[in-house]
Amino acid sequence: MTTVIMRTTARIVVPIVLVVAFSLFLQGHNLPGGGFIGGVLTVAAFALVYVAYNLDYLESGVLGREVEREASIGQHRSVAAYRRLFMLGLVVILLSAFAGVVFGQPVLSQSFVHLHLPLFGDIELASALVFDIGIFCVVVGGLLTVFSVVSAE
Amino acid sequence: MAPDIWVLLAAIAFPFLAAGVTPGIYRLVGERVSYVGVAVAATSFGLILTQAGTHGTVSVSWIPSLDIVLRLRVDGLALLFSLLASGIGVLIFVYASGYMHDKPDLGRFYMALLAFMGSILGVAFAADLVVLFLFWELTSVCSFVLIGYHTDEAASRYSARMAMVITVGGGLCLLLGAVLISLGAGLAGQESFDLAQVLTNSETVAEELRANGLFVPSLVLVTVAAAAKSAQVPLSFWLPRAMVAPTPVSAFLHSATMVKVGVYALGRLRPLYHGPEWTLVVATLGVVTMLVGALLAVISRDIKELLAYSTASHLGLMVAAFGFQSHYGAEGGAFHLFNHALFKAGLFLVAGILAHQAGTRHVDELGGLWRELPVTAVVAVVASLSMAGLPPFAGFYSKEIMFEAAWHAGETSGGLAWLYPVTAVLASVFTVLYSLRFLWLFLGDRPDDLDPVTRAPASMAVPALVLGVGVAVVSVAPAYALDFVVEDAATAAAVESVDVHAGLPTELSPPVAMSGVTIALGLASFPFYDDIRRRLDTIYTLSHRVHPNVVYDNVLALAGRLSNGLDRTVHNGLIRTYVWWVLLSACSLTVAGYAVAVGGLPSLSGASTPLSILLVLGVAIVAAVAVTTTESHVTGVLTLGILGFMVAIFYILSSGADLALTQLVVETLLLLIFLLVLEKMPAFYSDTDWGRVARDGVLAAVVGATATLSVLYTARDESDGLTETAQYYIDHAVEGGGGTNVVNVILTDFRAFDTLGESIVIVIAALSVLVLLTMRDWGETG
Numbered sequence: 001m002t003t004v005i006m007r008t009t010a011r012i013v014v015p016i017v018l019v020v021a022f023s024l025f026l027q028g029h030n031l032p033g034g035g036f037i038g039g040v041l042t043v044a045a046f047a048l049v050y051v052a053y054n055l056d057y058l059e060s061g062v063l064g065r066e067v068e069r070e071a072s073i074g075q076h077r078s079v080a081a082y083r084r085l086f087m088l089g090l091v092v093i094l095l096s097a098f099a100g101v102v103f104g105q106p107v108l109s110q111s112f113v114h115l116h117l118p119l120f121g122d123i124e125l126a127s128a129l130v131f132d133i134g135i136f137c138v139v140v141g142g143l144l145t146v147f148s149v150v151s152a153e
Numbered sequence: 154m155a156p157d158i159w160v161l162l163a164a165i166a167f168p169f170l171a172a173g174v175t176p177g178i179y180r181l182v183g184e185r186v187s188y189v190g191v192a193v194a195a196t197s198f199g200l201i202l203t204q205a206g207t208h209g210t211v212s213v214s215w216i217p218s219l220d221i222v223l224r225l226r227v228d229g230l231a232l233l234f235s236l237l238a239s240g241i242g243v244l245i246f247v248y249a250s251g252y253m254h255d256k257p258d259l260g261r262f263y264m265a266l267l268a269f270m271g272s273i274l275g276v277a278f279a280a281d282l283v284v285l286f287l288f289w290e291l292t293s294v295c296s297f298v299l300i301g302y303h304t305d306e307a308a309s310r311y312s313a314r315m316a317m318v319i320t321v322g323g324g325l326c327l328l329l330g331a332v333l334i335s336l337g338a339g340l341a342g343q344e345s346f347d348l349a350q351v352l353t354n355s356e357t358v359a360e361e362l363r364a365n366g367l368f369v370p371s372l373v374l375v376t377v378a379a380a381a382k383s384a385q386v387p388l389s390f391w392l393p394r395a396m397v398a399p400t401p402v403s404a405f406l407h408s409a410t411m412v413k414v415g416v417y418a419l420g421r422l423r424p425l426y427h428g429p430e431w432t433l434v435v436a437t438l439g440v441v442t443m444l445v446g447a448l449l450a451v452i453s454r455d456i457k458e459l460l461a462y463s464t465a466s467h468l469g470l471m472v473a474a475f476g477f478q479s480h481y482g483a484e485g486g487a488f489h490l491f492n493h494a495l496f497k498a499g500l501f502l503v504a505g506i507l508a509h510q511a512g513t514r515h516v517d518e519l520g521g522l523w524r525e526l527p528v529t530a531v532v533a534v535v536a537s538l539s540m541a542g543l544p545p546f547a548g549f550y551s552k553e554i555m556f557e558a559a560w561h562a563g564e565t566s567g568g569l570a571w572l573y574p575v576t577a578v579l580a581s582v583f584t585v586l587y588s589l590r591f592l593w594l595f596l597g598d599r600p601d602d603l604d605p606v607t608r609a610p611a612s613m614a615v616p617a618l619v620l621g622v623g624v625a626v627v628s629v630a631p632a633y634a635l636d637f638v639v640e641d642a643a644t645a646a647a648v649e650s651v652d653v654h655a656g657l658p659t660e661l662s663p664p665v666a667m668s669g670v671t672i673a674l675g676l677a678s679f680p681f682y683d684d685i686r687r688r689l690d691t692i693y694t695l696s697h698r699v700h701p702n703v704v705y706d707n708v709l710a711l712a713g714r715l716s717n718g719l720d721r722t723v724h725n726g727l728i729r730t731y732v733w734w735v736l737l738s739a740c741s742l743t744v745a746g747y748a749v750a751v752g753g754l755p756s757l758s759g760a761s762t763p764l765s766i767l768l769v770l771g772v773a774i775v776a777a778v779a780v781t782t783t784e785s786h787v788t789g790v791l792t793l794g795i796l797g798f799m800v801a802i803f804y805i806l807s808s809g810a811d812l813a814l815t816q817l818v819v820e821t822l823l824l825l826i827f828l829l830v831l832e833k834m835p836a837f838y839s840d841t842d843w844g845r846v847a848r849d850g851v852l853a854a855v856v857g858a859t860a861t862l863s864v865l866y867t868a869r870d871e872s873d874g875l876t877e878t879a880q881y882y883i884d885h886a887v888e889g890g891g892g893t894n895v896v897n898v899i900l901t902d903f904r905a906f907d908t909l910g911e912s913i914v915i916v917i918a919a920l921s922v923l924v925l926l927t928m929r930d931w932g933e934t935g
Contacts, residue, residue, distance in 0.1 A: 024814070028894060028897045029891070029892035029893075029894055029897050029898070029901075030892050030893040030894050030897075031893075031894055032810040032811045032814050032894065032896075033811070033814065033894070033897070034811070034894070034896075034897045034900060034901075035901075036815065036900070037811070037814050037815050037818055040815070040818045040819055040822055041818045041821075043822060044818060044821050044822045044825060047822060047825040047826065047829070048825060050829065051825055051828055051829050079923075083919075083923070086915070086916050086919060087916075089912065089916075090912065090913070090916055093909055093912055094909075097905070097909060109902075110890060110891075110901060110902040110905070111891075112890075112891030112892075124891060126890075126891045126892065128890065128891070128892065128897075128898070128901035128902050131901045131905060131908075132897075132901055134912070135900075135901075135908060135912055138912040138915050138916060139912075139915060141919070142915040142916055142918065142919035143822075143915070143919070145919040145922070145923055146918065146919050146922045146923075147826065149922055149923055149926050149927065150826075150829075150830075150922065150926070151829050151830075
């Protein structure tokens with residue numbers, strides 16, 4: 001699958017996909033999108049990189065680091081990073097879930113405030129966004145873990 | 154005066170908290186961790202002691218949405234049981250510091266022992282059926298861990314599993330019984346699981362239970378649960394097996410406390426079930442166990458096994474006493490519960506000292522040890538004569554009351570009921586026999602090949618001595634024990650007014666005569682002990698086939714064979730077989746659910762489909778058919794992609810923008826994954842097997858039909874407008890959730906708990922894949 005056509009396409013498409021994924025994630029509260037959709041689309045972008053290049057390309061080509069050969073894929077540095085990501089996501093979700101308790105609200109209650117900033121106009125800050133960030137991290141971390149472990153087979 | 158709930162909760166929770174940190178402390182201070190246990194048990198004992206004299210039920214809300222309340226009740230029976238558990242607990246922890254010297258895994262050992270003590274205190278004070286069940290099963294789990302202390306020995310694992318299966322199985326009967334009782338209580342207009350209320354209004358609840366035919370079933374279920382826990386015939390066989398556990402465990406769990414939980418529950422529920430059925434079931438069970446246990450104790454060669462069967466026999470005595478209807482029953486049961494805990498725990502500690510110092514537990518290899526172990530011998534004399542029921546020792550008083558209850562039952566019912574006192578006397582004769590046999594380990598002739606025995610360390614001798622002194626005090630002045638807690642305990646278990654008397658007989662009454670016959674026969678036949686034992690051995694061997702233990706083994710083996718057979722059919726290692734069974738059972742369950750809940754096919758009236766949707770779905774169907782006929786994997790994957798994208802377009806046409814986006818993104822990702830694995834797939838599998846094609850075709854049809862049915866049942870006629878729930882979400886999305894995307898607000902706010910669960914599922918899936926793929930070689934290489 002690592003043809004020239006594939007690689008060239010991937011080079012152009014991946015940044016666009018990532019930007020779209022991020023905007024889908026941000027606008028999720030008011031327009032179609034959200035943490036799950038944004039997360040899956042991000043995973044798709046990474047998957048494209050994996051298909052066009054390989055598992056180590058992110059480390060060697062993008063970050064410019066030496067890739068260390070580990071005994072098993074479970075100890076691979078990027079897999080470890082994905083694992084940390086979904087754990088972080090779960091922690092964020094749980095923290096946001098119990099944050100309401102501090103203010104005397106039931107578990108998982110959400111709130112929001114409207115801010116007026118000079119350049120951006122009316123900005124809504126919703127606590128649901130924190131929850132969504134958690135979902136995003138869990139989806140990206142979880143699916144990428146599965147994807148990279150399976151693809152390493 | 155009402156008890157203080159926080160003191161009670163602290164007394165129960167403290168052992169659990171200590172259990173949590175015990176392994177850590179063990180790592181720091183080694184086997185001195187036993188002193189932590191001593192301190193915790195003493196603290197709980199002290200806390201409970203402050204509540205002595207209080208009475209009543211206190212509660213804190215636990216699971217409000219399910220109406221489950223943490224209710225604790227303090228009365229005589231609860232105090233008796235909890236003081237015994239924590240008091241003997243102190244002694245056991247002291248004893249264990251000597252007995253378990255230089256043994257491995259002490260962190261786990263003390264953790265389980267502490268958790269057990271917490272659970273038993275929970276059982277004692279529970280005034281809610283759910284809470285009672287919870288702590289009841291916790292004691293079984295702790296007992297499992299403690300019996301299986303020697304994890305590397307097959308016998309130990311076998312016994313632990315047996316105890317687990319029997320006692321936890323019994324616990325499930327208790328759960329069922331509790332549900333039935335709560336149904337009765339609900340019908341009588343009370344809070345359903347409130348045991349305290351059930352007991353205060355026991356008559357109305359019993360009436361409701363009778364009216365609905367639940368009285369006898371719930372009685373039998375509760376009795377089975379108690380029989381499993383308290384080693385009643387025929388479920389008694391796990392108790393002697395449990396003796397593979399270290400002796401402190403045997404003394405604490407399998408004589409003084411855990412096995413008494415069943416008796417305790419019977420005492421608790423006695424006021425509810427009071428009646429002829431109760432006597433028939435419970436008293437009969439009790440006297441039969443009394444006799445069988447005593448016979449088996451006589452033929453035992455291992456001193457711990459002898460004590461175990463004797464424990465079963467004495468538990469039978471308590472069960473029988475609680476089974477009799479007169480007030481003597483409640484008195485005898487409660488008093489013997491107290492006495493037995495003292496003398497049997499003491500005897501077990503003595504047996505542990507013998508095994509520890511002499512290196513053998515065989516009855517015939519021990520004897521004449523009073524010179525070498527004088528202190529232990531004194532304890533053994535007091536405790537085993539109390540066990541035999543000889544005056545003026547403590548066991549005599551409580552057995553006398555039990556005889557009185559049995560005699561009373563024979564007198565009031567007549568006929569076959571006279572078998573109760575007769576069996577009780579017969580069992581007691583054998584009790585005298587084996588008690589004397591145990592005593593002869595110290596008094597009889599010393600076998601020549603017995604190596605010199607050294608004295609036990611103080612940490613082991615002192616707890617035994619304390620228990621011996623306890624027995625002696627109760628023997629000399631039973632009134633102290635009665636006034637302190639026993640009389641209150643009997644009151645809690647009785648329906649009638651209670652007036653316990655204990656003392657040496659001054660005139661000849663039927664129970665005194667029964668005691669006299671018992672003791673005379675026992676003493677007279679002791680010289681022929683070996684003959685009697687040989688005869689009983691013969692009977693025991695002949696009845697081999699019907700031994701409950703053998704039945705248990707056969708049932709377990711059968712269950713194993715059945716599971717293996719099922720495993721070979723369903724779990725044959727081919728993923729398509731797994732999928733076949735999983736999908737088929739899921740679909741059949743779903744359809745069966747529809748058949749029960751709805752019954753009848755959904756109506757198709759009012760369904761209309763716009764042309765555009767028809768077109769899209771038509772393309773999807775064509776793509777689906779095309780997938781099955783493609784020659785290469787690439788075309789197959791691409792055609793499958795067409796199907797997926799058509800579904801996405803269908804969502805767009807039905808104005809489900811978020812769904813469509815998700816479908817598109819997931820479809821893209823799937824396509825990429827397929828591309829990744831495509832190179833690894835074989836181009837050719839095998840020739841078409843039409844049998845398998847037919848089988849898969851049937852499955853496909855069933856899945857399709859189930860999906861169609863589900864859609865038709867759940868879809869609504871659009872002309873009715875939005876449902877109440879949908880309208881609520883739309884109305885409250887902006888003001889309540891602060892977002893105009895209702896779907897997202899539902900996901901992150903209204904139903905965030907579901908989302909939380911789903912994200913946990915993703916994490917679990919990722920971890921499983923990681924573990925499966927990276928660690929699958931471990932089993933093969935190491």
